Amino acid sequence: MNEHGTEAPDGTSTEAVRLDQGHIEGTGGIPERFTNPGLPAHIHRSADVDEKAARKAEKQVATLFTLSIIGTLVFIVAYFAIDHRTQVFMPGIGLANLQNVVLGVSLAVSLFMIGAGAVHWAKTLMPDEEVVEERHTLRSQDEDRTAAVDTILGGGDQAQLGRRPLIKYTLGGALGLFAVPLVLQVAGGLGPLPGDALSTTFWRKGMKLMRDPEGTPIKATDVTIGSVFHVMPEGIDKSEHVLEEKGKAAVLLMRLDPDDIKVAKERDWGHDGIVAYSKICTHVGCPVGLYEQQTHHLLCPCHQSTFDVTQDCKVIFGPAGRPLPQLKITVDNEGYLVADSPFREAVGPSFWERGS
Known part of the structure; x- marks a missing residue:
């Protein structure tokens, strides 16, 4: 062509x-071959050649770090001083928890000011001259390696930490105080310890076992071998804190062949092979709702803790630390299943205040 x-x-x-x-x-x-154009000429910043401009930049960086310190202090004060039940109207959102709003805003300000101060510090005071480092395929000589270590160790001097003590102290204060909110969240962010809140439930002696959510009583003859009922105590819908009480009082009801039950206490606390156990996993409180009829295992779907119903709901697999508490049951004169006593131990996850 x-x-x-x-x-x-x-x-x-x-x-x-x-x-x-x-x-x-x-x-x-x-x-x-093209000629290596090299690096562009370094343009000096005002802080590089004017000490007055450098001091001004130093004060600006220190101001940003100080604002971070103030934000952290506001977080700490608000964490203890503001009632967690106080509500406030937020435009575009509606009612919001005042403590959550103040904690979120103050923590955001604290973190943002640390970042902004670090960026401004780097842009105005830290060295910004570009350099070319020749890379070698073989191990560098000992002198070069020692020089590299010295360069790293001298980074603080190049960042002018020694010459700019105001930045050093405010940065230390900002970063040091910023750890406090994290500690508070770990130590108390989950709220107060349960105390006896999990040791007492809505269950009382003589209360009928009611189907959940139908709210109808259960006769012993209704419970066949292999069947499972989700149960709540009679009258719980009339309690002042319905959701809280339901969360603690949920029970699973099952019927086994009495000969399959291996623990005398479990057999005595049940009725003709019918046993009732707390539905709240003793790991982190997830609802235990999967019953394997052939193996008589209860499985928590959250973290696969497995409980053997034939051995008083002993933990046989998973992270749960103790068996599910058993509810002692009996039948009334009409043949309905009723609680023979409240739970004898705290339901739900283990906690520091719980006895052995």
Whole structure:
């Protein structure tokens, strides 16, 4: 194809042949190399050449770190001083928890000011001159390695920490205080310890076992071997704190062949093979709702803690630390299943105040 679109005899375009020949003739067959342009000339900042500008930048960075300190202090004060039940109207949101709003805003200000101060510090005072480091495929000489270590150790001097003590102290204060909210969240962010809140439930002696959510009583004859009932105590819907009480009082009711029950206490606290256990997993409180009829295992779907119903709901797998508490039951004169006593131990997860 010629320069107007025809081919040469060997199938290549005449344009390509001419360009290739010119390339070879001009360079002797070696591609022309570009000269390394190098790094652009370094442009000095005002803080590099004017100590007055440098001190001004130092004060600006210190101010940002100080604002971070103030934000952290506001977080700490609000954590203890603001009632967690106080509500406030937020435009575009509606009612919100005042403590959560103040904690969120103050923590955001604290973190943002640390970042803004670090960026401003880097932009105005830290060295910004570009350098080229030649990389070697082999191990560097000992002198070079020692020089690299010295360079790293001298980073604090290059960042002017020694010359700028105001930045050093405010940065230390900002970062040091910023750890306090994290400690508070770990130590008390989950709220107060349960005390006896999990040791007492709505269950009382003589209360009927009611189907959940139907709210109908259960006769012993209704419970067949292999069946499972989700149960709540009679009258719980009339309690002042319904959801809280339901969360603690949830029970699973099952019937086993009495000969399959291996623990005397479990057999005595049940009725003719019918047993009732707390539905709240003793790991972190998830609802235990999966019953394997053939193995008589209860499974928590959250973290796979597995309880053996034939062994008083002993933990046989998973992270749960103790068996599910058993509710002692009996039957009344009409044959309905009723609680023979409240739970004898705290339901739900283990906690520091819980006795052995």
